[in-house]
Amino acid sequence: MSVINCNNLSKRYDEIEALKKVVLEVNEGEFFGLLGPNGAGKTTLLKILTCQLKSTEGNAEVFGLDTSNEFTSIKPRISIVPEQESPPSFLTPREVLELVVSIRDIGKKNIDYWLEFFELDSMEGRVCRNLSRGQKQKVMLASAFISETKLMFLDEPFINLDPLVQSKVREWLMEYVKTGGTVFINTHLLENAERLCDRAAIIHKGKIQSLFTLKDLKKQDLTLEELFHEIVK
Amino acid sequence: MNKLILFRMLQEEIRLNTSFASGKGFFSFPILVLISGLLAVLFSDAMIEDMGYKDYLQILHISAIFYGLFAGSLAFFGNEFLERIFGYFGLIIGLSATQPITQRKITLLYFLKEIIFYTLFTMIPALIGAIIGSYYTDINPVHLLIFSFTLYISFCTGISFAYYISSFYRISTSYTVMAASTFLIFYSALFYGNEITGSLDWYLEGTMNLLLLGLAVPIVLSLIATINIKEHNMSGSINLIGYKNRFEEYNQKYSWAKRMSIPGIIAKERIDLERSKTGTKMFFSFLFPLGFLTFMNWFLDKGLPIQIDFNTIFYGVMIGFFGTMLYSWLNSIDTPHFYSTLPIQVSDIIRARLFLFGTITWWIPLIFMTLISYMSNELNLLPIGLIVMVTVGVYIVNYTAMSTGLKTNSALFDAFVFIKFFLISVPPMIAMTILSLAINHKPSTILVALSIICGILSLLSLIFYKRIDLKWNNESFD
Numbered sequence: 001m002s003v004i005n006c007n008n009l010s011k012r013y014d015e016i017e018a019l020k021k022v023v024l025e026v027n028e029g030e031f032f033g034l035l036g037p038n039g040a041g042k043t044t045l046l047k048i049l050t051c052q053l054k055s056t057e058g059n060a061e062v063f064g065l066d067t068s069n070e071f072t073s074i075k076p077r078i079s080i081v082p083e084q085e086s087p088p089s090f091l092t093p094r095e096v097l098e099l100v101v102s103i104r105d106i107g108k109k110n111i112d113y114w115l116e117f118f119e120l121d122s123m124e125g126r127v128c129r130n131l132s133r134g135q136k137q138k139v140m141l142a143s144a145f146i147s148e149t150k151l152m153f154l155d156e157p158f159i160n161l162d163p164l165v166q167s168k169v170r171e172w173l174m175e176y177v178k179t180g181g182t183v184f185i186n187t188h189l190l191e192n193a194e195r196l197c198d199r200a201a202i203i204h205k206g207k208i209q210s211l212f213t214l215k216d217l218k219k220q221d222l223t224l225e226e227l228f229h230e231i232v233k
Numbered sequence: 234m235n236k237l238i239l240f241r242m243l244q245e246e247i248r249l250n251t252s253f254a255s256g257k258g259f260f261s262f263p264i265l266v267l268i269s270g271l272l273a274v275l276f277s278d279a280m281i282e283d284m285g286y287k288d289y290l291q292i293l294h295i296s297a298i299f300y301g302l303f304a305g306s307l308a309f310f311g312n313e314f315l316e317r318i319f320g321y322f323g324l325i326i327g328l329s330a331t332q333p334i335t336q337r338k339i340t341l342l343y344f345l346k347e348i349i350f351y352t353l354f355t356m357i358p359a360l361i362g363a364i365i366g367s368y369y370t371d372i373n374p375v376h377l378l379i380f381s382f383t384l385y386i387s388f389c390t391g392i393s394f395a396y397y398i399s400s401f402y403r404i405s406t407s408y409t410v411m412a413a414s415t416f417l418i419f420y421s422a423l424f425y426g427n428e429i430t431g432s433l434d435w436y437l438e439g440t441m442n443l444l445l446l447g448l449a450v451p452i453v454l455s456l457i458a459t460i461n462i463k464e465h466n467m468s469g470s471i472n473l474i475g476y477k478n479r480f481e482e483y484n485q486k487y488s489w490a491k492r493m494s495i496p497g498i499i500a501k502e503r504i505d506l507e508r509s510k511t512g513t514k515m516f517f518s519f520l521f522p523l524g525f526l527t528f529m530n531w532f533l534d535k536g537l538p539i540q541i542d543f544n545t546i547f548y549g550v551m552i553g554f555f556g557t558m559l560y561s562w563l564n565s566i567d568t569p570h571f572y573s574t575l576p577i578q579v580s581d582i583i584r585a586r587l588f589l590f591g592t593i594t595w596w597i598p599l600i601f602m603t604l605i606s607y608m609s610n611e612l613n614l615l616p617i618g619l620i621v622m623v624t625v626g627v628y629i630v631n632y633t634a635m636s637t638g639l640k641t642n643s644a645l646f647d648a649f650v651f652i653k654f655f656l657i658s659v660p661p662m663i664a665m666t667i668l669s670l671a672i673n674h675k676p677s678t679i680l681v682a683l684s685i686i687c688g689i690l691s692l693l694s695l696i697f698y699k700r701i702d703l704k705w706n707n708e709s710f711d
Binding site: 047050052053069071072075076079080081082084086087088089090091092094095096098099100102103104124125126127140143144 | 475476477478479480481484495496497498500501505509568570571573574575576577578706707709710
């Protein structure tokens, strides 16, 4: 069953065509990667799928609901880690998680677990504006992971994370997908995509240039980096 | 290279402003300024007749200094504001961190850019408007040009004073206070017994020495500021530990307000307000306009042949209007980007901030109103003044929230938004001001008229409030 559907999706900013007739389908329980160079249209597509931006043409559906007008039905069912780490400046990490569970109306039982998972428990009493960029990114990830949604959108989630935390996050995400969750990840870190994704697409100049499974790629004895270079050159 | 950096900084400034407002809105602003210049000249005869020639010119000079000060404050103290609203905001002025250019040089170029920008976008349009206006009056265009030159020096004094202060602010607050006090004492001693600025004295009395002194002031100020900028600045310590967890407490406390907004958001916004110490900033931001009003009161008393006293009801109107500032402050505490990850809408945040405006920040206007009525021996007018203040405040803040959403400051840069705001806010304020000034003549009639206006404003407030959802639902937090 598909959870994400894009039908001839286009987005134009004045003269710039950020997305050109994107056709895409992501299935439930899939780890899907959207890869591409800077400015390829990855974040624009993610913003449309997460109801933050409206398309110019075509439509996008998440859980069969139109992202342009079903905001209230879609948003509670998805979690997002945006490109820019921007947790509330004047809240402590614990308070941020309390805010998230309060708004999403879910139990508080996991707050301690996630603070510990991201080693944020030692940050008690410290507001987010005084955290490092990596620590802020951890707060953003914890806010998404605690949300207990079935679909997760991650925009460059590994940026600023140290290798140990990256590895922990990767393991958790793989477990999440195994238990039925779906991940849509935007990244240009090909190594992470290669380790995590079942299927991926390479987007360049607003167009999906290639859509493939990582297994098929391996069968063809091709690395993701080689394919990426071939397409983006 | 300097010319290129300066040019790029100007481009950056224009792009920054057009990103706040629409391009059309931004480029229409000089037209508004031109019209203001035209009107100022057309009505100058009437103003001179009322106030007297010298006093009128003096107030124009004071306004030019304050305008320069305002522009300079935005430029040199606006970075923190931009970062709060937009998150990281990279400007050319930050280049010295990564490129082989000194902070001193890039800050001086930034200062020059500010002067050029405000000259091109406000001073020149105002001058053109004034020259057009002079065609319809008896004012000699040559005299007008010379006077405009003296005004320009006052503007430069204001903006260079902001530059001077900012260079000390980089070091410490106590240095800032000392530097400001030293300059004010020095300036007062320099022009003691003369007009408020050297250039005005020259214009009125022909004293060339004072013109040169007046010209020297902004040059010396900017020179001191430039020399004062060092490559490494002292930075205050970061408050690492110590905040008590407050979220749950406030979340519970505001559970009764769930019909207005989401309690969790109100709790978050309340914590922001406390920890950012914005309440103190709000309090002090009331002092400046109220000080200006008190000055105007004194000035009109001095200049006008008839006695006009701004009473408590008048201050109620004004303080109510300043509610816009409170709402604007609430919008500038933190970036709203995090909210885009949650299942909430822009209108939820707007309503949470309106809730805080009504329940948490009310003490600021109340303190000022009580003080003013006590000092004017008008405690009997305080209840009416408070009703007027609340009505005007709720009206203007609801309109501001409905029309500008979460970006009040930047939205008002758009000439179209600004004109609408002006048309919505000024007519009722003028009506209420006239009524308040006439309260002693026919109290019962005036009270009835005030009640009617308050009723209409309350009704409009309700309409504006209802329209918030309509306008801001489905809008993004970007």
